[in-house]
Amino acid sequence: xxxxxxxxxxxxxxxxxxxxxxxxxxxxxxxxxxxxxxxxxxxxxxxxxxxxxxxxxxxxxxxxxxxxxxxxxxxxxxxxxxxxxxxxxxxxxxxxxxxxxxxxxxxxxxxxxxxxxxxxxxxxxxxxxxxxxxxxxxxxxxxxxxxxxxxxxxxxxxxxxxxxxxxxxxxxxxxxxxxxxxxxxxxxxxxxxxxxxxxxxxxxxxxxxxxxxxxxxxxxxxxxxxxxxxxxxxxxxxxxxxxxxxxxxxxxxxxxxxxxxxxxxxxxxxxxxxxxxxxxxxxxxxxxxxxxxxxxxxxxxxxxxxxxxxxxxxxxxxxxxxxxxxxxxxxxxxxxxxxxxxxxxxxxxxxxxxxxxxxxxxxxxxxxxxxxxxxxxxxxxxxxxxxxxxxxxxxxxxxxxxxxxxxxxxxxxxxxxxxxxxxxxxxxxxxxxxxxxxxxxxxxxxxxxxxxxxxxxxxxxxxxxxxxxxxxxxxxxxxxxxxx
Amino acid sequence: xxxxxxxxxxxxxxxxxxxxxxxxxxxxxxxxxxxxxxxxxxxxxxxxxxxxxxxxxxxxxxxxxxxxxxxxxxxxxxxxxxxxxxxxxxxxxxxxxxxxxxxxxxxxxxxxxxxxxxxxxxxxxxxxxxxxxxxxxxxxxxxxxxxxxxxxxxxxxxxxxxxxxxxxxxxxxxxxxxxxxxxxxxxxxxxxxxxxxxxxxxxxxxxxxxxxxxxxxxxxxxxxxxxxxxxxxxxxxxxxxxxxxxxxxxxxxxxxxxxxxxxxxxxxxxxxxxxxxxxxxxxxxxxxxxxxxxxxxxxxxxxxxxxxxxxxxxxxxxxxxxxxxxxxxxxxxxxxxxxxxxxxxxxxxxxxxxxxxxxxxxxxxxxxxxxxxxxxxxxxxxxxxxxxxxxxxxxxxxxxxxxxxxxxxxxxxxxxxxxxxxxxxxxxxxxxxxxxxxxxxxxxxxxxxxxxxxxxxxxxxxxxxxxxxxxxxxxxxxxxxxxxxx
Numbered sequence: 010x011x012x013x014x015x016x017x018x019x020x021x022x023x024x025x026x027x028x029x030x031x032x033x034x035x036x037x038x039x040x041x042x043x044x045x046x047x048x049x050x051x052x053x054x055x056x057x058x059x060x061x062x063x064x065x066x067x068x069x070x071x072x073x074x075x076x077x078x079x080x081x082x083x084x085x086x087x088x089x090x091x092x093x094x095x096x097x098x099x100x101x102x103x104x105x106x107x108x109x110x111x112x113x114x115x116x117x118x119x120x121x122x123x124x125x126x127x128x129x130x131x132x133x134x135x136x137x138x139x140x141x142x143x144x145x146x147x148x149x150x151x152x153x154x155x156x157x158x159x160x161x162x163x164x165x166x167x168x169x170x171x172x173x174x175x176x177x178x179x180x181x182x183x184x185x186x187x188x189x190x191x192x193x194x195x196x197x198x199x200x201x202x203x204x205x206x207x208x209x210x211x212x213x214x215x216x217x218x219x220x221x222x223x224x225x226x227x228x229x230x231x232x233x234x235x236x237x238x239x240x241x242x243x244x245x246x247x248x249x250x251x252x253x254x255x256x257x258x259x260x261x262x263x264x265x266x267x268x269x270x271x272x273x274x275x276x277x278x279x280x281x282x283x284x285x286x287x288x289x290x291x292x293x294x295x296x297x298x299x300x301x302x303x304x305x306x307x308x309x310x311x312x313x314x315x316x317x318x319x320x321x322x323x324x325x326x327x328x329x330x331x332x333x334x335x336x337x338x339x340x341x342x343x344x345x346x347x348x349x350x351x352x353x354x355x356x357x358x359x360x361x362x363x364x365x366x367x368x369x370x371x372x373x374x375x376x377x378x379x380x381x382x383x384x385x386x387x388x389x390x391x392x393x394x395x396x397x398x399x400x401x402x403x404x405x406x407x408x409x410x411x412x413x414x415x416x417x418x419x420x421x422x423x424x425x426x427x428x429x430x431x432x433x434x435x436x437x438x439x440x441x442x443x444x445x446x447x448x449x450x451x452x453x454x455x456x457x458x459x460x461x462x463x464x465x466x467x468x469x470x471x472x473x474x475x476x477x478x479x480x481x482x483x484x485x486x487x488x489x490x491x492x493x
Numbered sequence: 494x495x496x497x498x499x500x501x502x503x504x505x506x507x508x509x510x511x512x513x514x515x516x517x518x519x520x521x522x523x524x525x526x527x528x529x530x531x532x533x534x535x536x537x538x539x540x541x542x543x544x545x546x547x548x549x550x551x552x553x554x555x556x557x558x559x560x561x562x563x564x565x566x567x568x569x570x571x572x573x574x575x576x577x578x579x580x581x582x583x584x585x586x587x588x589x590x591x592x593x594x595x596x597x598x599x600x601x602x603x604x605x606x607x608x609x610x611x612x613x614x615x616x617x618x619x620x621x622x623x624x625x626x627x628x629x630x631x632x633x634x635x636x637x638x639x640x641x642x643x644x645x646x647x648x649x650x651x652x653x654x655x656x657x658x659x660x661x662x663x664x665x666x667x668x669x670x671x672x673x674x675x676x677x678x679x680x681x682x683x684x685x686x687x688x689x690x691x692x693x694x695x696x697x698x699x700x701x702x703x704x705x706x707x708x709x710x711x712x713x714x715x716x717x718x719x720x721x722x723x724x725x726x727x728x729x730x731x732x733x734x735x736x737x738x739x740x741x742x743x744x745x746x747x748x749x750x751x752x753x754x755x756x757x758x759x760x761x762x763x764x765x766x767x768x769x770x771x772x773x774x775x776x777x778x779x780x781x782x783x784x785x786x787x788x789x790x791x792x793x794x795x796x797x798x799x800x801x802x803x804x805x806x807x808x809x810x811x812x813x814x815x816x817x818x819x820x821x822x823x824x825x826x827x828x829x830x831x832x833x834x835x836x837x838x839x840x841x842x843x844x845x846x847x848x849x850x851x852x853x854x855x856x857x858x859x860x861x862x863x864x865x866x867x868x869x870x871x872x873x874x875x876x877x878x879x880x881x882x883x884x885x886x887x888x889x890x891x892x893x894x895x896x897x898x899x900x901x902x903x904x905x906x907x908x909x910x911x912x913x914x915x916x917x918x919x920x921x922x923x924x925x926x927x928x929x930x931x932x933x934x935x936x937x938x939x940x941x942x943x944x945x946x947x948x949x950x951x952x953x954x955x956x957x958x959x960x961x962x963x964x965x966x967x968x969x970x971x972x973x974x975x976x977x978x979x
Contacts, residue, residue, distance in 0.1 A: 163651035193909035
């Protein structure tokens with residue numbers, strides 16, 4: 010059965026500004042557009058089965074966004090359930106969540122009298138869903154016979170951001186001159202594998218690249234401007250080297266404990282950037298493009314025009330992180346402190362309304378508001394677990410020739426990613442995290458050390474659920490290989 | 494004494510390839526090398542300014558024995574130069590395909606076991622040869638030193654991988670853990686490649702110190718003499734940066750790392766096949782690429798009068814104290830391996846024709862190696878009744894804003910990252926295996942055990958490892974203290 014391949018890229022930069030930017034506890038009302046954000050769709054269709062991968066320059070894929078896209082699709086032969094959206098995890102794209110959900114509380118609900126002045130997020134969700142659906146439709150309609158080839162190289166991009174001190178406590182970042190003498194070790198591993206799948210037309214000309222990197226795109230995560238983060242520079246670099254019309258589909262492999270930020274050797278890194286006259290984002294782009302450049306020349310004789318394609322999806326019920334009364338007590342205490350802080354911050358703004366004229370006046374109160382909600386999530390989940398101890402997670406497993414793709418909606422710690430790669434029978438396993446709404450699943454050792462990303466408030470699903478997801482993923486990939 | 498005087502730089506490279514069959518160091522069974530796959534080198538780098546000096550020599554050897562150092566020092570002294578013998582540091586690349594350079598502490602490592610005569614070059618003969626060559630390199634580099642400059646930089650290359658895997662029960666295994674039992678990789682990895690480039694008075698590149706957390710053991714099981722990955726690194730570097738370039742290897746803390754791919758093996762092998770590279774060539778290209786990513790940007794930063802200071806210290810490391818249970822376990826192992834050894838000898842005695850077969854000596858010498866290891870453990874237990882610490886020499890050399898810090902061990906990476914994170918230097922070049930080796934395990938590795946983190950492997954344990962890290966950081970910081978840097 011021959012393979013048909015379709016590509017499309019659309020701009021999803023909000024046209025109506027400002028918008029709230031997602032990715033930090035506090036609100037950020039956009040102050041401009043640094044670079045455009047994109048959604049890229051790749052259709053792979055053998056007639057027997059198909060998959061549509063869509064990578065979106067956003068922090069995560071909310072349920073309304075994903076469902077919004079699926080609801081708009083009406084292409085003959087296209088199963089909307091086989092459309093997989095995943096996020097690059099840029100922390101500089103518009104909020105795409107609408108209502109309170111778990112630990113999340115939208116900033117505009119913080120106080121009716123404190124208006125942020127941003128466009129409502131449903132406006133952006135509708136806009137983005139429409140654009141993304143159009144990308145899927147275009148890619149589906151344009152699909153034509155072609156082939157794929159794959160390869161592996163390495164690029165040092167994602168770094169482990171969690172470290173243990175000599176007391177056995179874990180911390181994210183904050184390893185500096187003051188804390189260095191308490192440093193014991195980096196908690197976990199790093200994965201610098203860069204998996205590439207290239208697509209070609211029937212003449213063997215390169216048309217697009219799937220680039221799978223175990224690092225979220227959050228080098229400039231605190232910015233108040235819209236940006237695709239390092240994927241902006243990476244797309245440019247790849248197109249400069251391999252063709253201006255190249256389609257590029259970024260994927261983030263399991264990297265819940267990784268970012269492109271360094272926690273040691275920062276000084277020489279920054280010095281080298283200065284000497285090279287590059288930003289950190291450009292440096293990432295060059296490393297990724299170098300790795301791709303070490304793969305592409307060697308796989309052109311490997312193009313497969315009729316690979317086997319199988320795609321299964323399921324909503325998996327993962328066990329909720331089993332919360333104790335102590336967890337709830339702790340959360341309640343933190344939540345009360347934050348509510349108090351929130352009240353104080355609000356009072357300051359009410360007492361002196363001129364403060365609201367100052368730049369970013371809303372940061373402190375929205376930060377307290379979100380953090381309080383984060384802890385409220387623990388209290389809510391504790392009640393929920395009494396009757397419903399499961400967390401639904403949509404997962405997709407795809408076999409394409411000798412390689413596998415496996416998606417999950419989480420920020421999945423690397424230990425699980427390595428385990429899946431170790432146990433997978435595929436020659437290359439492309440893990441795709443953040444194919445959904447995110448949140449961390451900590452490794453067992455991270456949960457023992459605590460710290461941001463590995464505490465009850467961060468983890469609706471804990472290490473137990475992480476294990477279940479890894480086992481399921483490996484079993485499903487193996488099923489495809491057994492059937493073959 | 495710290496100085497800002499004009500720097501003089503000297504380089505020399507000598508061949509230390511044996512000209513007869515030798516026993517190789519680096520595996521439990523004896524390996525007789527009758528062929529030379531590629532030559533072994535020792536490279537000397539002399540830095541001298543005012544009254545200060547540093548003499549560093551990197552050798553394509555598994556480790557640097559005390560005998561080799563002693564012999565080399567005597568020969569340098571006999572040459573009658575102004576070299577301060579206390580300022581000489583030898584380090585090994587840890588190639589597992591170079592001759593043994595340590596005389597037998599117990600019985601193993603020479604032609605000393607009855608019935609297993611391999612006809613190899615005696616260790617003493619190789620020591621004499623290698624020490625003469627290394628001393629010659631030092632003297633030549635000293636005599637030929639010229640005014641020059643240095644510049645430094647950092648890039649990344651994925652080289653050595655963490656080789657210790659933890660299973661679901663928390664037990665650690667080096668290599669070979671069944672995927673079904675895999676839980677996670679125990680520690681981290683360090684892909685930073687630190688470069689120090691040297692230049693002549695006309696700013697022409699003359700040499701390159703390459704510091705990375707990778708031991709040279711890609712082909713570690715071979716029965717031939719080889720510099721392992723460094724042979725190809727030198728070739729690749731010279732191809733890209735000049736035929737006469739000196740290349741100086743240093744291994745940063747990497748006791749739990751090796752260049753072997755442990756997962757994604759099939760994908761890696763496929764890529765090598767598509768590229769038509771061996772793994773050694775692939776690693777060489779990655780390192781040369783890192784150099785290429787760095788060198789063009791350093792030329793405006795060359796310093797000819799950098800801050801320069803070399804300190805050394807003998808630190809007292811607490812020994813890994815053995816328990817009676819450790820000794821009991823060792824006695825059981827000893828008994829087992831003694832039985833095994835005798836059986837193997839008997840087989841050879843009963844059927845001398847076996848000696849015509851390839852590697853006929855492996856089983857017997859492997860057994861003997863284990864006898865030696867467990868015998869040494871029991872001896873250590875006896876010694877610890879009177880001495881509970883190990884004196885260890887470390888060196889710290891500040892050059893501009895970077896530092897070299899050496900130790901003689903196979904030092905687990907957790908300590909290396911700790912030293913880098915705590916060091917005030919812009920770049921910290923850790924130099925492990927500046928001595929005779931042996932593992933210092935990380936604290937977290939002890940619970941899981943496994944090769945490298947067991948009493949028999951660890952003369953110094955995590956307690957001593959932490960003392961060594963603290964002392965290393967202390968020595969580095971003293972180089973940045975105001976009184977030393979005028």
